[in-house]
Amino acid sequence: xxxxxxxxxxxxxxxxxxxxxxxxxxxxxxxxxxxxxxxxxxxxxxxxxxxxxxxxxxxxxxxxxxxxxxxxxxxxxxxxxxxxxxxxxxxxxxxxxxxxxxxxxxxxxxxxxxxxxxxxxxxxxxxxxxxxxxxxxxxxxxxxxxxxxxxxxxxxxxxxxxxxxxxxxxxxxxxxxxxxxxxxxxxxxxxxxxxxxxxxxxxxxxxxxxxxxxxxxxxxxxxxxxxxxxxxxxxxxxxxxxxxxxxxxxxxxxxxxxxxxxxxxxxxxxxxxxxxxxxxxxxxxxxxxxxxxxxxxxxxxxxxxxxxxxxxxxxxxxxxxxxxxxxxxxxxxxxxxxx
Amino acid sequence: xxxxxxxxxxxxxxxxxxxxxxxxxxxxxxxxxxxxxxxxxxxxxxxxxxxxxxxxxxxxxxxxxxxxxxxxxxxxxxxxxxxxxxxxxxxxxxxxxxxxxxxxxxxxxxxxxxxxxxxxxxxxxxxxxxxxxxxxxxxxxxxxxxxxxxxxxxxxxxxxxxxxxxxxxxxxxxxxxxxxxxxxxxxxxxxxxxxxxxxxxxxxxxxxxxxxxxxxxxxxxxxxxxxxxxxxxxxxxxxxxxxxxxxxxxxxxxxxxxxxxxxxxxxxxxxxxxxxxxxxxxxxxxxxxxxxxxxxxxxxxxxxxxxxxxxxxxxxxxxxxxxxxxxxxxxxxxxxxxx
DNA sequence: CTGAAAGCGCTTACAG
DNA sequence: CTGAAAGCGCTTACAG
Numbered sequence: 077x078x079x080x081x082x083x084x085x086x087x088x089x090x091x092x093x094x095x096x097x098x099x100x101x102x103x104x105x106x107x108x109x110x111x112x113x114x115x116x117x118x119x120x121x122x123x124x125x126x127x128x129x130x131x132x133x134x135x136x137x138x139x140x141x142x143x144x145x146x147x148x149x150x151x152x153x154x155x156x157x158x159x160x161x162x163x164x165x166x167x168x169x170x171x172x173x174x175x176x177x178x179x180x181x182x183x184x185x186x187x188x189x190x191x192x193x194x195x196x197x198x199x200x201x202x203x204x205x206x207x208x209x210x211x212x213x214x215x216x217x218x219x220x221x222x223x224x225x226x227x228x229x230x231x232x233x234x235x236x237x238x239x240x241x242x243x244x245x246x247x248x249x250x251x252x253x254x255x256x257x258x259x260x261x262x263x264x265x266x267x268x269x270x271x272x273x274x275x276x277x278x279x280x281x282x283x284x285x286x287x288x289x290x291x292x293x294x295x296x297x298x299x300x301x302x303x304x305x306x307x308x309x310x311x312x313x314x315x316x317x318x319x320x321x322x323x324x325x326x327x328x329x330x331x332x333x334x335x336x337x338x339x340x341x342x343x344x345x346x347x348x349x350x351x352x353x354x355x356x357x358x359x360x361x362x363x364x365x366x367x368x369x370x371x372x373x374x375x376x377x378x379x380x381x382x383x384x385x386x387x388x389x390x391x392x393x394x395x396x397x398x399x400x401x402x403x404x405x406x407x408x409x410x411x412x413x414x415x
Numbered sequence: 416x417x418x419x420x421x422x423x424x425x426x427x428x429x430x431x432x433x434x435x436x437x438x439x440x441x442x443x444x445x446x447x448x449x450x451x452x453x454x455x456x457x458x459x460x461x462x463x464x465x466x467x468x469x470x471x472x473x474x475x476x477x478x479x480x481x482x483x484x485x486x487x488x489x490x491x492x493x494x495x496x497x498x499x500x501x502x503x504x505x506x507x508x509x510x511x512x513x514x515x516x517x518x519x520x521x522x523x524x525x526x527x528x529x530x531x532x533x534x535x536x537x538x539x540x541x542x543x544x545x546x547x548x549x550x551x552x553x554x555x556x557x558x559x560x561x562x563x564x565x566x567x568x569x570x571x572x573x574x575x576x577x578x579x580x581x582x583x584x585x586x587x588x589x590x591x592x593x594x595x596x597x598x599x600x601x602x603x604x605x606x607x608x609x610x611x612x613x614x615x616x617x618x619x620x621x622x623x624x625x626x627x628x629x630x631x632x633x634x635x636x637x638x639x640x641x642x643x644x645x646x647x648x649x650x651x652x653x654x655x656x657x658x659x660x661x662x663x664x665x666x667x668x669x670x671x672x673x674x675x676x677x678x679x680x681x682x683x684x685x686x687x688x689x690x691x692x693x694x695x696x697x698x699x700x701x702x703x704x705x706x707x708x709x710x711x712x713x714x715x716x717x718x719x720x721x722x723x724x725x726x727x728x729x730x731x732x733x734x735x736x737x738x739x740x741x742x743x744x745x746x747x748x749x750x751x752x753x754x
Numbered sequence: 755c756t757g758a759a760a761g762c763g764c765t766t767a768c769a770g
Numbered sequence: 771c772t773g774a775a776a777g778c779g780c781t782t783a784c785a786g
Binding site: 438468470474 | 778779780781782
């Protein structure tokens with residue numbers, strides 16, 4: 077990049093000392109430096125296209141304006157939307173991000189955190205691909221750190237999570253509200269923590285309404301698995317009038333199954349999906365009613381908490397923030413007889 | 416994080432000078448330091464859990480082991496898969512990544528590159544969401560930089576791109592090879608550079624075979640648009656026996672349209688899609704035959720070129736690397752009469 | 755074979 | 771109101 081101008085170069089050109097340059101450029105000259113000199117510095121900086129070397133600044137101030145992000149691959153791959161949202165907010169706050177992948181093993185996590193620590197990051201963000209319990213290693217609880225989409229069972233580190241159980245409940249309530257009694261639930265593998273919560277919330281809402289749910293468990297969260305399960309459900313002796321899917325890929329499969337069987341949504345089957353932020357259910361015809369995970373809000377909140385902690389210097393108590401998953405109404409829900 | 420141990424601490428504990436610590440830990444002690452002292456240093460470092468402060472190292476060596484990534488939002492959002500692949504390879508090479516979003520405007524690009532420059536990144540990676548021509552600002556061409564999924568029309572900066580035209584051609588050839596003559600093409604908006612290339616390649620292959628293609632242009636790359644277009648195509652007077660979709664979301668829509676109409680793939684319609692790496696066409700039933708963009712290979716190559724440039728110190732000539740898009744056979748192609 | 759010294763580019767008390 | 775000096779934690783010629 078050629079040689080970059082340094083504060084010394086600016087000082088030389090402006091005819092002042094290096095300290096003066098630093099003060100003026102950092103806005104601490106407030107009357108301590110004559111207006112003429114201030115102008116000279118500003119002008120010299122402009123002409124030399126001077127911008128301070130962030131590495132040198134960091135070494136001196138021991139603040140890097142960098143957040144470390146630790147993430148890993150889950151059943152649906154990386155939490156790309158959460159990561160993108162976190163990056164957006166961080167940049168808005170004037171922080172850069174250094175991301176590390178790690179296997180969820182303790183050794184790997186520790187190694188990645190060490191690398192981030194050497195890099196002198198100002199804080200850490202742990203972003204889980206699937207909602208889970210996360211046991212933080214001690215380095216984490218000792219420094220500014222926030223968990224996103226996971227939570228510390230020991231409550232030592234602040235976590236920001238979606239209310240997945242509430243999302244499952246809400247999906248069911250939409251159908252109950254339209255008068256459905258024959259409601260089925262199609263989920264991914266139930267041993268998966270996140271799916272378990274979603275399904276659990278849905279089942280609980282059904283039980284509360286005195287409905288014994290018909291439950292199907294797909295082998296995997298995939299479109300084809302959804303199609304297979306959907307076909308089985310719809311060709312059974314007495315198919316339900318409504319269905320909740322715990323993931324939108326399953327919902328796509330169900331729509332394909334219904335189309336194949338000549339059945340219409342919502343006339344023959346009302347459908348509500350929990351969303352995984354891939355924008356699939358929104359593009360189906362009819363648009364599928366869904367309960368979404370508020371990735372943008374969650375990520376923004378996590379970054380807000382983290383940066384204000386860094387900037388205030390004192391640790392807030394460890395909280396668990398639970399975010400409501402909002403309902404987005406499509407056109408896939410009608411009454412039990414298509415009404 | 417409490418106070419981290421410094422090289423001085425290690426030197427004190429080991430009873431040697433700071434220089435000795437640095438030499439031993441960087442493996443440059445080769446006989447210059449007695450074996451006993453080397454052991455003492457290593458041992459002290461271990462006991463203090465010493466790891467060098469990367470910021471201080473960077474300031475001294477003027478190497479950060481950080482790559483700057485510049486990216487922006489395209490029609491399908493961010494190029495998340497390319498970014499994930501680039502991160503993976505970078506970490507494998509011992510480089511961290513700092514990512515910046517920028518609008519594709521020159522001002523924004525310039526600002527983001529300036530931030531990255533202040534951070535003293537060792538090199539820059541420009542990752543485009545959709546294949547395009549990218550006019551690099553001068554800072555880029557003056558430092559180690561590689562373009563991923565875009566290319567410099569002026570050929571000053573190395574670019575790594577997929578052969579989208581070839582992908583379009585290949586999709587058609589699969590159908591021609593099975594004896595189809597009635598082949599339609601469903602694309603996204605043709606004024607989109609990437610879509611234009613895909614469609615162009617397909618049309619060219621069709622023309623070469625003496626086939627005048629039936630072309631449909633969806634208003635947007637969405638499932639529902641694909642479904643609408645697919646329905647129109649399949650209910651027309653004389654529907655084609657085969658179809659190429661330029662994007663997998665369109666293919667999902669076509670599958671839904673076919674299912675609704677009681678038509679089967681591939682018996683009634685053979686289908687080939689160009690893939691956008693969302694793993695949708697792979698999860699349809701039947702699995703859709705597709706031509707994929709080799710994101711992992713492209714990203715790995717871009718990072719390889721960039722890091723070896725950084726490490727060798729001298730700029731390689733600006734190249735344009737074009738990557739072949741491989742065919743992945745599903746079960747969505749048969750002969751014109753379902754044979 | 756080893757240690758003392760310089761210096762990367764900054765910021766910030768501290769004298770004058 | 772301003773400049774000279776120290777120091778962040780490292781690496782690397784350079785004396786001894």
